Amino acid sequence: MTHFHTLRRGSNWPTIGHFTMQAHQRMLDSTPDGLNSGEPPLLRTIGLTKSYGDFLANDSIDIDIWPGEIHALLGENGAGKSTLVKAIYGLIQPSAGEIRWQGQRIVLSGPSEARSLGIGMVFQHFSLFDNLTVAENVALGLDGRESFKDMSARLEQVSKTYGLPLDPKREVWQLSVGERQRIEIVRALMQDPKFLILDEPTAVLTPQEADQLFVVLERLKAEGRAILYISHKLEEVKRLCDTATILRGGRKVETCDPRRETAASLARMMVGSEIKEVKAASGRKTTVPRLVVNDLSLAPGEPHGVRLEHISFELKGGEILGIAGVAGNGQDELFAALSGERLSKDPGTVVIEGIAAGHLSITHRRRLGAAFVPEERLGHGTAPRMKLSENALLTGHAASGMVHRGFIDTAATLKTVDRATETFDVRKAKRDPEAASLSGGNLQKFIVGREILRNPAVLVVSQPTWGVDAGAAAVIRQALLDLAIAGAAVLVTSQDLDELAEIADRIAVMFHGKLSAPLATREATREKLGLLMGGSSLELEEAAHAAGA
Amino acid sequence: MQLVLEKRAERSGTIALVSPLIAIGLTVVTMIILFAILGKNPLLALHAYFIAPLTDGYSLQEIAVKATPLVMIAIGLSLCYLANAWNIGAEGQFLVGAVAGSWIAVKTQGTDAGAWVLPAMLVLAAAAGALYALIPAICKVKFGASEILTSLMLVYVADLFLDYLVRGPWRDPNGFNFPTTAEFDPVATVPLLIEGGRLHLGSIIALLVVAAAAILLGRTIKGFEIRVVGAAPRAARFGGFNANQLIVLTFAVSGALAGLAGIIEVAGPIGHLQPGISPGYGFTAIIVAFLGRLNPLGILIAGLFLALTFIGGEQAQIAMKIPLDVTKVFQGILLFYVLACDSLILYRFKLSFPNRQVARGTH
Ligand SMILES: Nc1ncnc2c1ncn2[C@@H]1O[C@H](COP(=O)(O)OP(=O)(O)OP(=O)(O)O)[C@@H](O)[C@H]1O
Numbered sequence: 061m062t063h064f065h066t067l068r069r070g071s072n073w074p075t076i077g078h079f080t081m082q083a084h085q086r087m088l089d090s091t092p093d094g095l096n097s098g099e100p101p102l103l104r105t106i107g108l109t110k111s112y113g114d115f116l117a118n119d120s121i122d123i124d125i126w127p128g129e130i131h132a133l134l135g136e137n138g139a140g141k142s143t144l145v146k147a148i149y150g151l152i153q154p155s156a157g158e159i160r161w162q163g164q165r166i167v168l169s170g171p172s173e174a175r176s177l178g179i180g181m182v183f184q185h186f187s188l189f190d191n192l193t194v195a196e197n198v199a200l201g202l203d204g205r206e207s208f209k210d211m212s213a214r215l216e217q218v219s220k221t222y223g224l225p226l227d228p229k230r231e232v233w234q235l236s237v238g239e240r241q242r243i244e245i246v247r248a249l250m251q252d253p254k255f256l257i258l259d260e261p262t263a264v265l266t267p268q269e270a271d272q273l274f275v276v277l278e279r280l281k282a283e284g285r286a287i288l289y290i291s292h293k294l295e296e297v298k299r300l301c302d303t304a305t306i307l308r309g310g311r312k313v314e315t316c317d318p319r320r321e322t323a324a325s326l327a328r329m330m331v332g333s334e335i336k337e338v339k340a341a342s343g344r345k346t347t348v349p350r351l352v353v354n355d356l357s358l359a360p361g362e363p364h365g366v367r368l369e370h371i372s373f374e375l376k377g378g379e380i381l382g383i384a385g386v387a388g389n390g391q392d393e394l395f396a397a398l399s400g401e402r403l404s405k406d407p408g409t410v411v412i413e414g415i416a417a418g419h420l421s422i423t424h425r426r427r428l429g430a431a432f433v434p435e436e437r438l439g440h441g442t443a444p445r446m447k448l449s450e451n452a453l454l455t456g457h458a459a460s461g462m463v464h465r466g467f468i469d470t471a472a473t474l475k476t477v478d479r480a481t482e483t484f485d486v487r488k489a490k491r492d493p494e495a496a497s498l499s500g501g502n503l504q505k506f507i508v509g510r511e512i513l514r515n516p517a518v519l520v521v522s523q524p525t526w527g528v529d530a531g532a533a534a535v536i537r538q539a540l541l542d543l544a545i546a547g548a549a550v551l552v553t554s555q556d557l558d559e560l561a562e563i564a565d566r567i568a569v570m571f572h573g574k575l576s577a578p579l580a581t582r583e584a585t586r587e588k589l590g591l592l593m594g595g596s597s598l599e600l601e602e603a604a605h606a607a608g609a
Numbered sequence: 610m611q612l613v614l615e616k617r618a619e620r621s622g623t624i625a626l627v628s629p630l631i632a633i634g635l636t637v638v639t640m641i642i643l644f645a646i647l648g649k650n651p652l653l654a655l656h657a658y659f660i661a662p663l664t665d666g667y668s669l670q671e672i673a674v675k676a677t678p679l680v681m682i683a684i685g686l687s688l689c690y691l692a693n694a695w696n697i698g699a700e701g702q703f704l705v706g707a708v709a710g711s712w713i714a715v716k717t718q719g720t721d722a723g724a725w726v727l728p729a730m731l732v733l734a735a736a737a738g739a740l741y742a743l744i745p746a747i748c749k750v751k752f753g754a755s756e757i758l759t760s761l762m763l764v765y766v767a768d769l770f771l772d773y774l775v776r777g778p779w780r781d782p783n784g785f786n787f788p789t790t791a792e793f794d795p796v797a798t799v800p801l802l803i804e805g806g807r808l809h810l811g812s813i814i815a816l817l818v819v820a821a822a823a824i825l826l827g828r829t830i831k832g833f834e835i836r837v838v839g840a841a842p843r844a845a846r847f848g849g850f851n852a853n854q855l856i857v858l859t860f861a862v863s864g865a866l867a868g869l870a871g872i873i874e875v876a877g878p879i880g881h882l883q884p885g886i887s888p889g890y891g892f893t894a895i896i897v898a899f900l901g902r903l904n905p906l907g908i909l910i911a912g913l914f915l916a917l918t919f920i921g922g923e924q925a926q927i928a929m930k931i932p933l934d935v936t937k938v939f940q941g942i943l944l945f946y947v948l949a950c951d952s953l954i955l956y957r958f959k960l961s962f963p964n965r966q967v968a969r970g971t972h
């Protein structure tokens with residue numbers, strides 16, 4: 061409650077004046093229900109435009125945010141959502157148009173100025189230091205004038221008030237993704253924002269964690285704060301949000317009440333057409349084993365990693381195996397061991413196309429016909445500051461005729477970019493931009509395309525559709541299915557159980573570095589998977605206790 | 610009121626090009642103040658430093674001669690720095706190369722050995738420089754020792770070793786007890802390009818090195834590896850590039866180039882081995898590498914510019930009795946400004962006011 065008070069008292073709602081009158085007029089236009097009569101919107105953009113060269117990432121966008129509302133920002137990958145919120149948060153300068161805060165025109169020189177006004181932001185990718193404690197991380201992000209003790213106390217108080225439990229003394233590496241996000245949210249809340257922006261906050265959360273987040277957001281709303289919420293998950297938008305603004309190709313298409321729409325109608329507005337259903341493959345034949353893992357155990361390479369224990373499975377051509385599990389249970393380590401980023405002393409632990417490859421480098425494994433898509437797009441799957449053509453070379457140099465006698469064939473690398481762009485509809489401002497300039501979902505499409513176009517015999521992919529819009533997600537899933545139909549073995553790690561149910565033939569669960577025996581997808585009910593994800597064994601009750609300890 | 614460094618969301622392309630020029634401008638302003646404090650006429654001093662050397666043919670040749678080792682060493686260093694390998698010891702690799710090459714010259718002295726001598730000296734010098742550079746590289750890769758410290762400390766080892774040789778075993782018996790070897794034979798000397806001039810074959814070699822580096826970085830997969838390993842280490846590992854291997858490789862190449870520069874200097878403009886064969890080329894080359902933005906063409910230009918300061922410094926000493934050390938001060942200040950201006954590419958300054966919330970690191 062104290063927060064609510066400071067919020068009200070500290071804010072200077074503008075008195076009637078020139079700006080307010082003007083704002084009032086516009087407001088009446090845009091909100092016919094007249095609920096908020098008398099006050100200008102908390103934040104309003106008028107004709108906000110951001111251009112990169114000739115490309116308009118935002119094309120004169122008008123949006124109104126009112127206190128006490130949860131406002132969804134929807135749109136396909138590359139529609140301009142992140143660009144819009146970055147402009148509102150002062151991270152980038154708009155090329156034209158204006159931003160009004162409580163009726164007053166503002167020009168933000170940077171995020172600190174936005175924060176001082178009362179605008180907070182939680183990014184999808186966290187900026188936390190693994191080896192520091194929660195409190196230290198928060199302190200680093202705040203104004204240093206407060207003593208560490210006061211800050212810690214306030215941190216505990218805020219996290220208690222909002223039901224976001226955090227132990228200030230824990231080090232970040234021990235925390236789950238959901239808990240890490242909590243730090244970011246608490247850090248933003250400690251600045252007592254009137255307006256909080258969340259860019260795809262649930263993309264990385266388990267359903268339970270997402271539910272907890274929604275409770276917090278409802279509460280913030282009840283306190284009169286405004287929330288701008290970016291998500292590709294339309295069902296949760298319908299559940300949570302009061303208003304939705306839909307962007308397409310940088311333009312605003314519509315502002316509507318999502319509760320009166322269906323997920324399909326929202327999607328239609330985003331895409332401008334119907335979304336294709338993924339065609340589950342009927343005539344898929346399994347062939348020879350292409351990826352075999354034999355009793356793979358591996359000590360963690362990093363201080364806080366998970367130890368892989370006795371992992372075994374066999375994956376035949378034409379088959380898709382899904383790996384479910386809460387993040388941080390060894391999925392990253394398994395990916396590294398399969399890709400060859402981490403080597404195993406025993407060659408026989410990983411067999412690719414019948415060849416013992418446990419000791420072979422990632423380049424060797426690629427030459428054997430394997431391809432890999434890691435979960436992190438920027439910095440792992442691509443070098444952010446390098447062009448797409450160079451990023452095509454990053455994984456293509458091993459096998460794809462991009463290198464002749466040590467010299468790079470630039471035309472070949474560009475061709476890969478063009479083909480991936482065409483096949484997967486990658487939207488970008490120019491032919492060969494830096495990877496970091498692509499929107500999250502479009503970069504993901506490029507990375508998946510880059511690997512699939514190599515026609516791999518084995519594809520190991522992590523979180524193929526994180527942050528990818530519904531249309532593009534369907535395209536990617538279809539591509540994975542098509543690859544399997546063509547005879548490849550596909551291993552998909554995903555936190556999205558619906559995704560696994562849609563494309564996988566069998567699903568196994570990872571827990572504490574161990575992999576359960578795979579279940580046929582039609583037998584893998586949510587309940588069974590949920591038990592396995594919690595560490596219970598399906599057969600033995602008593603084992604549940606041992607594993608849970 | 611408080612000054613904060615805030616990370617830029619978008620990288621400024623213009624500043625990347627303008628930044629070295631700003632750095633030079635700021636350095637000149639600082640030098641003007643310094644000259645004034647020293648009681649010298651700043652305008653005359655600047656003229657002596659930057660204009661006078663460009664007005665006569667002898668000085669112009671001399672600039673090219675001085676730029677030769679700077680450019681060769683800086684090219685090697687730029688490969689290291691691009692790959693995130695911090696070789697600070699090029700000065701030592703330069704000296705070791707000079708010593709190793711000189712060994713052949715000293716041993717064949719007066720034997721009329723034939724045309725193989727100079728090429729053999731060049732090859733041996735490059736090999737020795739490379740081996741010497743491998744010491745810090747391997748310590749780094751095998752034991753995690755800081756290559757910055759080990760490479761720097763090996764400079765002093767090389768320096769003292771050279772000193773010992775020319776004062777002891779290799780001293781010219783007819784040299785009136787000066788610590789120097791005898792003048793090298795003609796077959797052990799780098800040929801001049803113009804009879805009676807100063808310009809020598811080494812400058813051509815330096816140009817070839819620049820061209821080779823440009824091709825390496827721009828067109829080959831090795832050059833790509835070097836750039837990725839430095840720019841995005843995790844993506845490089847995913848690409849299958851081995852960072853440790855590249856540390857070893859770039860150290861070896863830069864050691865070889867420094868060693869080559871060393872022997873060319875000794876067998877060229879100097880003509881014999883003696884202490885003080887380098888006015889700090891190995892260190893100045895660090896400035897050249899950064900001023901040239903770790904780009905081969907940029908390094909060529911930056912190398913010529915810093916060579917100008919060496920020549921200008923000499924002229925200012927002769928004409929205005931400005932101490933020679935002022936050149937070093939100049940170069941130090943320049944490096945400081947270059948690095949400071951580079952920060953402006955990634956960050957910007959922001960004033961913030963105490964009654965407001967202050968910046969936190971953002972993406
Ligand atoms: N710095 C930049 N330079 C050039 N183009 C850019 C830059 N930043 C963004 N863009 C382009 O602007 C468009 C909008 O990007 P934005 O990140 O806003 O999309 P988004 O709606 O957030 O998509 P996603 O759902 O995939 O995250 C994209 O096509 C992107 O390529």
Ligand SMILES: [Mg+2]
Nearest residue numbers: 141142499500
């Ligand atoms: Mg985005």
